[in-house]
Amino acid sequence: MSLIQHSLKRVFKNVAVTAAACFALVATGATAADKVYRLKLAETWGPNFPVFGDATKNMAAMAEKMSNGRLQIRIDSANKHKAPLGVFDMVKSGQYDMGHSGSYYWKGKVPNTLYFTSMPFGMTPAEQYAWFYHGGGMELMEQVYSPHNLMSFPGGNTDIQMGxxxxxxxxxxxxxxxxxxxxxxxxxxxxxxxxxxxxxxxxxxxxxxxxxxxxxxxxxxxxxxxxxxxxxxxxxxxxxxxxEPGSELQFLVNKRTWNKLPEDLQEILRVAMRTAAYDMYTQATHESGKNWVSMKTEYxxxxxxxxxxxxxxxxxxxxxxxxxxxxxxDALAKEIQKSQSDYLQQVRSWTDISHRAYLNSQAKK
Amino acid sequence: MSLIQHSLKRVFKNVAVTAAACFALVATGATAADKVYRLKLAETWGPNFPVFGDATKNMAAMAEKMSNGRLQIRIDSANKHKAPLGVFDMVKSGQYDMGHSGSYYWKGKVPNTLYFTSMPFGMTPAEQYAWFYHGGGMELMEQVYSPHNLMSFPGGNTDIQMGxxxxxxxxxxxxxxxxxxxxxxxxxxxxxxxxxxxxxxxxxxxxxxxxxxxxxxxxxxxxxxxxxxxxxxxxxxxxxxxxEPGSELQFLVNKRTWNKLPEDLQEILRVAMRTAAYDMYTQATHESGKNWVSMKTEYxxxxxxxxxxxxxxxxxxxxxxxxxxxxxxDALAKEIQKSQSDYLQQVRSWTDISHRAYLNSQAKK
Incomplete structure (x- = not known):
């Protein structure tokens, strides 16, 4: 063995030792905690779609930062997967781990998905969030999506849509x-x-x-x-x-993907989705005001x-x-309708003495 | 350079790369990543204060779960620290790492803190969130709090307060x-x-x-x-x-505490605070509707x-x-007032053709 060969061998041995030490540290230090989970998300929208597309980017960025890179979510826009209205099926089958779309797009396939975006003469965004999180809405949405191997979460609100x-x-x-x-x-x-x-x-x-x-x-x-x-x-x-007095988009998650995630990453994903939804509502409010003023100025x-x-x-x-x-x-449709109309009656009594009264008092000026 | 020298150089380069990668893994995987950060939060409220106290518990629970126990936040209510209106000073000095209170409580000490809760004839919760996150509000709040070694974040909205x-x-x-x-x-x-x-x-x-x-x-x-x-x-x-058309509480964080946290825990804390604030607004909407119906039924x-x-x-x-x-x-007071009144004018043009128009159309029925 030549000196050079020997040196090389020593070097390689060092590499091996270093690598072994490295793996050992990783293994003892944080086993599961170092595994990187790479999820793929299909969105119904084209690339860089304003507001809607910001919600998916915001969600993925939060998840990656909070997990220190252990949860990576790749976003495929419609130009990539070519199936803007195939998101439900692609996430159900596991072709994608996640989706970003609108629940009512699936009403032809699963009629009761109709109720989880926004209903005519229904709730405003704040009222509907209260229904989702405190009025039984999340539980009803789970009943509708669970048989399809799917979980659905609020995915961002466009605010009240114009007529x-x-x-x-x-x-x-x-x-x-x-x-x-x-x-x-x-x-x-x-x-x-x-x-x-x-x-x-x-x-x-x-x-x-x-x-x-x-x-x-x-x-x-x-x-x-x-x-x-x-x-x-x-x-x-x-x-x-x-x-559509409070159109809420949706995040879809394949249940098998969800069950594979450790608990901390499940919580990170759950919170990132919920926050991205709220954040999109805030952004929509901002964009609406800004753009309305521009339109009125120009026209x-x-x-x-x-x-x-x-x-x-x-x-x-x-x-x-x-x-x-x-x-x-459909008995479940009846149950969801009753839940929504009972809740609307309760919460609107408040919205009327708060938001409606206040906005009217200010408009009179 | 001989072929062998070249190979050796490549090998050493690989060793260096491997070692660098290894240290990176060690740092994130085992050392910093396993350190538990224990923060103490002082809230202005008594123990188990409804709605307000739920916001701090919700924030701490999210932070702990998302960090897999690496970020632990102990909440001390007013009965413990005995200084409900001393929260600003206790977080500034570092006696507490965090606080949960109301910005306008400090107007006697720092007059410009007045502007970050809710102003008479001012913005509704959705409008004010848009101002905070897209209209320059967060940056102005930072200007007011930064000289006091403090960071302030939205901490939960009670919705429009009754007269x-x-x-x-x-x-x-x-x-x-x-x-x-x-x-x-x-x-x-x-x-x-x-x-x-x-x-x-x-x-x-x-x-x-x-x-x-x-x-x-x-x-x-x-x-x-x-x-x-x-x-x-x-x-x-x-x-x-x-x-108070949209009273927003606040989370306070001592800047030295913040700077000691690794980046992933900073993001976890930032998102947990933002989400707990939004969640509290949703809860307040729910509680308002529910309680108003009870009151009207009883009285x-x-x-x-x-x-x-x-x-x-x-x-x-x-x-x-x-x-x-x-x-x-005060020049900064003038700047904040102008930012708020300009923003209100812009965003209210939207709220009027969306929320006000819709709520009035539904109330006429």
């Missing part, structure tokens, strides 16, 4: 008849009951459709996201909301309108009729 | 003259400007004072905490709020009243006059 952009004023229920409006989901069903022609149109075609009068109206979110769509340039009326003639009471009453009546149909067919 | 319990109706500014009312702090100063006689009375004596007419009126919090005080049994009028004759516009205008005018005095004396 939408309209080319013409709505002065009576008659004005809704034949109205072509982009409004998907349950709210679309309600409008159809009143003779409107609801339709769904891909986001990229919304502006042109409204501009060329292919549709007469559309709803999107509210100032937080509507500004970049430019609707205020082509529609004079912006109606206040009724159909001061945009008119904010409330639907007249007769229209609201008709919408509410159609809503109640449709909900009753769901409740007739 | 108080009154024995007689308030129909004009004239009715405020000579009115003996328990209302501490800045709101008390405002009432004094209008001829009322504000006073502070210990919580344990409030019921008797109002019952025996030693005072004509009092404000406490709102249904979430008023129910157990029993005021609804002895005062017929419950006025809606103006003076259906309690009358909810708004102060008439003339009284609100006079209160607002006195408020503006007092604030201007503060701003004249």
């Amino acid at each position: 939408g952009w309209f080319q013409k004023e709505i002065n009576s229920v008659e004005d809704l008849k034949g109205l072509k409006m982009r409004i998907p989901g349950f709210a679309g069903e309600i409008l159809a009951e009143l003779g409107a022609k609801p339709t769904n149109i891909a986001p990229g075609e919304l502006y042109t459709s409204l501009e060329r009068r292919t549709i007469d109206a559309l709803e999107w979110v509210g100032p937080s996201l509507d500004l970049r769509m430019g609707f205020h340039k082509i529609a004079p009326y912006y109606y206040t909301g009724w159909h 001061p003639d945009v008119q904010v309108k409330d639907f007249p009471p007769s229209v609201m009453a008709a919408l509410q009546e159609a809503n109640d009729r449709l909900l009753a149909k769901h409740a007739e067919k | 108080g319990w009154f024995q007689k109706e308030i129909n004009s500014v004239e009715d405020l003259k000579g009115l003996k009312m328990r209302i501490p702090g800045f709101a008390g100063e405002i009432l004094a400007e209008l001829g009322a006689k504000p006073t502070n009375i210990a919580p344990g004596e409030l019921y008797t004072s109002l019952e025996r007419r030693t005072i004509d009126a009092l404000e406490w919090v709102g249904p979430s905490l008023d129910l157990r005080m029993g005021f609804h049994k002895i005062a017929p009028y419950y006025y809606t709020g103006w003076h 259906p004759d309690v009358q909810v009243k708004d102060f008439p516009p003339s009284v609100m205008a006079a209160l607002q005018e006195a408020n503006d006059r007092l604030l201007a005095k503060h701003a004249e004396k």
